[in-house]
Amino acid sequence: MKTLPELLLDGPRGRRLCLELAEELNPDVRNAVFRLGYELDPGKGTSTVLFALSSDGPGDSTGPGESPSLEDLAAALRSIDASGLTAAQLAAALECSVRNARYWQEPDGDDVLAALPAIVEAFRPLAERVLATPTWRGWSQPRRPEQWAIDWRSAEDPAPLPRDPQQALSRWAEEIRAEEAQAARDRPESVYANYSGSWWSSPLRLLRTVGAIPAALTLVEDFPGWEEATVIPVYGTGRTFEIQTAEDWIFLCRAYPLDVTASRRHDWFHTTGRDGSWVIPDWQRVAGEWDAVHLTIAGYLNTSGRALKVGRGTASVLAGWDPDSTLWLADAAREADAPRQHWHRDLSEDVWSRVRRPWQ
Incomplete structure (x- = not known):
């Protein structure tokens, strides 16, 4: 029997919703996703190119400081305070998730990142918060006439x-x-x-x-x-x-x-x-x-x-x-x-x- 968070975390679009919400709620998550998602993108260096405003040295394309790790991102995800989550934030995250769906090529780097087991597990507190909102109850309603x-x-x-x-x-x-x-x-x-x-x-x-x-x-x-x-x-x-x-x-x-x-x-x-x-x-x-x-x-x-x-x-x-x-x-x-x-x-x-x- 599936637990409630799996209603969100088993699906690529559900995981992307969580990722978009996390980026909105925590700037550290946004910065980490920007870099880690690029590294995992199948179009890295071709259809997707990362430009930095500054660098630590020749050939450094990630900007100043050390690149974040998956552990850093997972920790940032677990630390998110979603107690003030709004319907507007959920709607915006849903729109981003839908717009980034693609079934004719490989998932983009952010979708790949959101599917990694460590990241999925770190999403769990946020997913539980989403499923407790009135918005989720509305999202689960059957068709109206x-x-x-x-x-x-x-x-x-x-x-x-x-x-x-x-x-x-x-x-x-x-x-x-x-x-x-x-x-x-x-x-x-x-x-x-x-x-x-x-x-x-x-x-x-x-x-x-x-x-x-x-x-x-x-x-x-x-x-x-x-x-x-x-x-x-x-x-x-x-x-x-x-x-x-x-x-x-x-x-x-x-x-x-x-x-x-x-x-x-x-x-x-x-x-x-x-x-x-x-x-x-x-x-x-x-x-x-x-x-x-x-x-x-x-x-x-x-x-x-x-x-x-x-x-x-x-x-x-x-x-x-x-x-x-x-x-x-x-x-x-x-x-x-x-x-x-x-x-x-x-x-x-x-x-x-x-x-x-x-x-x-």
Whole structure:
């Protein structure tokens, strides 16, 4: 039986949340993570370069003084006073964790650092504090009927909500099986090959909704830099499967397995280090039992990005699914009788603001 801190510390995104919080709460942690994370980054010296304002001598790129050790960082983590932890700090740390998720290449240095056993253990007091907050209780709540759909276009380019999920699922099933067959024929045999393809775990054309605006505008994996968003009020009902922990995702994969080994093996090897057979839920079959699947924020932090054992020699990854979002497998959600909203992102401050029309 898992202890409560493991709900946060077993997941890469949960550990990153703790790391971001620790950096905010203790400057010594921030300095140590800056240096140690760089040393562990797979792009060290190439895509990631460390510049220092000063140095102790020729060739020293770490700045003055001795470089921190893992023991120094662990001690700083254990000394953090999180008694004044705020909802705003938790929201900011969650956003950073989501923005740094990547399932098509190796984890960055900070994620590698946060997964080291000594650091995970040092996170425990902070994780316990997070799980005791009202925010965590909110992050664990099931889907509410009131939802929002996000159309990443301006209000001047309106579009209806996606409909006919059965047709979309049928098309998805055909496409993913065709992709899997082609990948088995054409893609490199070695998982070490520099090859990337499909890495997400769910259909892209189905209606997705979120539970909170504007928070959801910042909780987007692999964010492409959108500057406009039309937010559509939605009311949804029906049988909803809740993903609260990794065990819930594993249940779906065991009950409705779909082999995606050939099409996912390169990307998921890079992000998890595991080589073997991979499955995801067969969403067309899931739709026979459930109208929607909701990923809570707690479920996201515990589950996303992990190589989760499904069966003997078989595993799965939940990837490309934003926290507190619902995937609609049936035509059970309707646009509510309320105005759509237009939001704009200020690039200088990376902040979303609602644009109000004269009649609103």
